[in-house]
Amino acid sequence: MSGAAALDAAWPVPDEAPDAAWIAAARAWLASTAARDAATFDAGGPGVDVRPLLARRASAVDDVVRSAWARTLGQGGDGGEVPALFAVGGYGRGELYPQSDVDLLVLLDEAAQPDAAPEIARFVTLLWDAGLPVGHAVRSTAQCRGSAAGNITVLTAMLEARALAAVPSASERLLDAIDESEVWPPAAFFAAKRQELRERHARFGDTADNLEPNLKEGPGGLRDLQTLRWMALRVLHTGDLDSLTTLGQLGNDEHATLQRQQDVLARLRYGLHLVAARREERLRFDHQKALAARLGYVDTPGALAVEQMMQAFYRSAGLVQRVGERLLQRFEEQLEGEATPEPLDGDFCLRRGYLAAVSSDWPRDASDVFALFAAWAAYPEGDAQGAIRGLHSHTARALAEFLERMPAYGNATTEARAAFMALLRGRQPVQTLTRMARLGILGRWIPAFANVSGRMQFDLFHVYTVDQHTLAVLANIAAFARGGDERFSLAQDVWPRLRKPELLLLAALFHDIAKGRGGDHSQLGAVDARAFGQAMALPVGDVATVEWLVAQHLLMSMTAQKQDIADPEVIHAFAQKVGDRERLELLYLLTCADIAGTSPKLWNAWKDRLLADLYTSTRLALRRGLEHPLEADERAGETRATAARLLCEAGVDDAAIDATLARMPAIGFQRGRPDQIAWQAQALMGLGDRDTCVAVRALADARALEVFVHSPDRDGLFAAIVITLDRLGLTIAQARVLDGPAARVFDSFQVVPADARHPPAPQDVTQRLEAVLAGPLDALRPARRTQPRHLRHFRIAPQVGFDRLDSPPRTMLSLVCTDRPGLLADVALVLREQGLRVHDARVATFGERAEDVFQITRVDADGTDRPLDEPHQEALRTALLACFEGDCP
Template sequence: MRCVDAVGRFAAASVSPSSDPSCLSWSQRARQRLADFDAELAQRFDRHEPVRELNRDRSAFMDQLVGEAWQMNLPDSPVCLIAVGGYGRQSLYPQSDVDLLILIEPAERRTQADAIAKFVAMLWDARIPISHAVRTQSEAAQACSEDITVLTALMDARVLAGDSRRFDGVQSDTSTEHMWSESAYFSAKREELRTRHARFNDTAENLEPNIKEGPGGLRDMQTLRWMAMRVLGEPGLDALQAHGQLGADEHATLMRAGANLQKLRFGLHLIAGKREERLRFDHQRALAAHLLHNDEASNADVERMMQGFYRSAGLIQRISERLLQRFEEHLQGESEPLAIHAEFDALNGYLAARDPQWPAGNASRIFELFDTWAGAPELPGLHSRTARALAEALPCVPAWSDADPAMRAQFMRILRGPDAIRILIEMAKTGVLGRWIPAFANVTGRMQFDLFHVYTVDQHTLMVLRTLALFQTGEGVDRFSQAHTVMPRLRKPELLLLAALFHDIAKGRGGDHAELGAVDARDFCIAHALPPADVDMVEWLVRHHLLMSVTAQKQDISDPDVVARFAHLVADRERLDTLYLLTCADIAGTSPKLWNAWKDRLLADLHVATRLALRRGLEDPLAREERIEETRAAARALLVDADAAIGRIDDLPSDALLRYRPEQIAWMAASIVTSPQMQVAVHAVDDIGHALEVMVWSPDRNGLFAAIVMTLDRLGLEVSQARLMDAAEGQVLDVFHCMPRESSRLVEMREVERQLRSVLAKPSLLEERPSRRAAQRHLRQFRLTPQIVFSGLSANRYLLSIVCNDRAGLLADVAAFLRMEKLRVHDARIATFGERAEDMFTVSLDNGEPLSEERLASLASALEPILVGATH
């Protein structure tokens, strides 16, 4: 409770314990006593004593301190002092607030104001983080009627001092007979839970999860307890077993998962030294080390700790969903069942097994449940009794390697069904998929300690499946330009689903996860009686699931040789289409921020170019000049009524005609017409306007690349790719693909054009300087040793490859360095993977002379501190 009424505010402002030596002395001693007691609790925590006991003991010690301060100021007073919230239920973590309610009669406000003020000030001076409210009985009841969180805090209340009859009166005034009936309370708390979950994207599998408030967190367990108290009149979760609402296995699972979260939260408070509920990156490694009693923790240690959190949160979330449904059934009663299968009914809008003994140890009946559910998509979930029976029967589900052919055939029937993706996701959520495919269970809750993979491995896999479902329905056309047209062409969609299931299944085993996963996929497919060609297809997709992404993002896909090599590896159109869909879903399912219009275009262009190469035949690759002429002719056709622009097509570099589509060439030519010597043009790559294509047509000058990059950086744009090409008569064509650094922010295209023109109009570009920024908090936890390699491309051109931590302004800093060292950039390929930047630049000296090995080594040494963010 954070509300402080007028009495509380006046007290804080007008009275200080420093005016009373005895109060000040007590506060100083209490501060030290509490510090000593907390140090003792920390030692007990390190000895693995249950956190529940530590919290209860800390609460009891706090009772002692609060009671002493009360007796010093309000001895024998009828004013009622009440512990509420977490303090009230005797669950006080090292940095938790001490929530207090002071019940006072109206006539006592004036006479007791100074005493209450001194009491509060003493506790504050003792560094006890109290949160208090001073109310009359009627005010307390009114606050509860207006705010369900105030009522909920009072449900955990206990009297510390004063006349307890006042609190009895508040309890009577706030009973279900007077406010917040059982059904009203349940509906409000359930909506509160849904809203809270939505703030965390309805998943516990966030990179920096909130132990208390996130889905599956401790607040969920508290919500269940409050519902049990208000809806059923039971004292807490323990009593739900006797009430028949919670099975013994469910209760034991809930208690184990809750104890793990309590341990993590207690340790987090110790590590952070403040009230922190989020497992932030900068605490994860320290907490893992603390729990292991080590000075440092490896990435693997962090990942194991976080896997324990995700699995516990997932269990709490699943059991919570069942209990919420049972509370709802208790309030509403059960409707008449509607038969939909020989074994299953629709009951209260959920799928229910008719047999009370279902599945009676028969795993085949479990698969029959999911097969039936596939034909009833209108049912959002399993009936709570069936969900409990399924959870208790999970041990009878065999691994696929131990199952008989009939069960394997059942699984394949589900996989080939019309609603296979939804059912696979439900099988994963209920734990059935992890039993059937033990390797999937191994990656359940497995996080990767980096910024690239936002989800745990199992949740990433489910996100990939959900994205594939979008391709099937045709949703998300604005994000995926071609996927919805490619998906219906698949002859056997189940092969794509199998590849999605297995593509990351070997993460964390050591070695190449794609190679290991391919072996798993092959064995699985053979055991499930897939034809040899289908087995080969799934195995190939898993082994090469990164091929298309790497080719599109790291190579020049406008180069016919690159496309030809990729086409040779893919070999046929069916593999190409399936790999394309898997790649799109894999990238989009890795992080909400990773997929963008530029990646969509890259993959779509590579897909189209490879289809043409396969159609033409791998022995007859399209010649460079033939492709240039095709693009020139198509661009002219687009400019049929613009003769001046048609003439400008021939001014563009031949590399541009090789690299860009006809509509891009037409746009460039039309832009140059209005300003033949220097032109800047910007257009949106997507309909939203986030991804921008920036064209600069200019005389070649020293510092041109650096000046452009620094200007884009100041505008809040990050460069995804840069193409720099020499044209005739000393002109250059530079094309940049950019995204806003903040995804929610739209950058005005006209402003980009205006500022670039202003900079490029300056007599000298060598005075531009990159912006300075503090390192982002996230990136401090993921330090990479920079890798800098110079490779010779010709007598005087070199490929500079950089791998380092990404950060805001990195490209601008690198560009400034290259300019300072008199290195001209001819091409740039920019790729970012979470915290990792992998950039390549084709460079040469301004004067065209070759660089010695000593000079290259010197450049690499000078560049390294810049990559780690040092001032240059």
């Protein structure tokens, strides 16, 4: 090895040294070279070139491997009985990361393998004892051919075989064994590797924008680059980027792009191996901050160091995918030949199903670019008859080369702006925006979008980068338009009422576009949205609507999750902020799409019901007129009358209806829904001689449950219910504790399964609660759980707040802390241990952040409920803070 990969010192171990001395010396040699390379890496900062380090590591390992081979099996040679040694896989390529496996192939005739087995075992043992993670295979030429024919992964490893101890004839035999005339001809190899790539991408959700991406196997990772190299080796008999450029398969710009992004990915993987101190390919939260610091990133007011590092990865992975798709097409054309163009209307044609520009000087301006996307939107995409398979590689390259000349909307012509708005109003607008984003056009047209491309937020609430989240929100809006998405109960009914759907698309596009600038991203994004709308010459009212939606895109979610939407005053205040039905419909759809596009786990049936209820109540308030707010007594009367009608329709006689509803707390009619009141009343009618009633029903196709408990009030009741639900694997989204006549409680809980794959059946919940409430409550304790790994990296300073409520006199307890399994059960236990009563609870979780609100009282000696005084507040604060740190009672 020479040049940058050359080692600073010669291999220090004499061949005649005893094995123990050789092992100790080899370990010291590898450790010293690794330490030297790590120091070089650390001194290089964010732009360190790791290619020489990969080669130096391979060179150091070569010395150890060759020395061990010389001690055990000789120098290799000609003839079938003399074994030959080859490096394969990444080691064969001459690239070794600090913790990579060392893959070896011993080429030896099958008849000679038994006699050589003891020395081969000694050879491998020496390497393992020296600290090298060795993987090896012993095969004859025929066995190499057979293994390669039966397993394309074996062939792939041997494609990059490098002789370590072998004469030229041995290398020739190996090449003959895997020759394309013998196994895996180019077309079959290409098809198999392309399918392998697709399946690998699918395992990662077809996106590199995961919070803990796999640097090697994930989409746009190093394995993608290696796959392109393997394909080139088989199809073109060269895997070198320079050679591919010479052959016309890569443009100079594409060559430079792939090399830059490979350097970024290699740097991250090298550093990850150092930080993890073991073979690790997934960039976990455990290592992200340490790796960012090791690479020299520093926090700035607009972005944490770890966010800057991750943005560099996401952008690199996206570019690798983009250029890789073009190269795959060119390999396909190399194998199948150029297809005859099929003319389409306008300036475009199809080449083997790929959309291509006809003119060699396309595109000339932004209008040409938008015409391409309009032509693309006119056809379905996929493998169906008449579908477009994608963008032709030559046209995609021309588009990429035009990016530097693509104007931002503020500098564009009137025709280009009109063409963009036509795309939003045309066919498949969401698909079009997604294509524009992935090809880099959207970031050039709207520069603020480029700023959030690949931008992660180091928390558990946002599981995608900002741009990918935006595309997910747009995809949800497309689902509203198609209808039939069972996740949303009302969205597909609201969608047809929109006057101008493009206003919703623009609001979705801009709602998070100001993330990372500092300040309120909603207000900053609203300014951007207004400027864009004005530049697009939208009517003044439409500009105002989009601006308002962006500024208020969190309003509906916060109102639904943090306030009591059964309170008429809350509904009236929300309706006043919304103002009219059109804005309500747009905001409702945007809110649903935003929550569901933030994390696959964030949207659930309870949030669907909550937003649907808020939408319905607000729509009624707007229809009634904001000058006629609904009074609490009026709301209670309407709810009671509707519940009575539902019971009557169910066959219950009037006397039973009146008697049962009279037993229920009056405030329940103000807070509850008519169907909920009717269901609870029917449960009470079946109570008989029992004093405790538990009823459970499924909501929204069993994706959520409602639990109703009627029981004599006693200390610890709330904690017992919460602990039991937690042990059943149910997460409480909302709890309402109402005091009824005769010192009885009417408690209701909205719950969702912590594991949606294994929800408990309603009857199981009923039986478990009934059994628990039939016995003593004091001994019931929450389940002890290990904190999930990822939560250890997202610690939130706990906050405990108290506010006095006057009607009725209570204390409002507000908690903000790091969420974890069983948190609510532990809080309920603290409240029980403090002798406090819970009258209402609202639970909200945002990624790793829990925000819970309780209405509580202490009990005087005479049994009267009273707000907490300062000593009781401080005692509760101390107990809760201790609980948050793991010291629960």
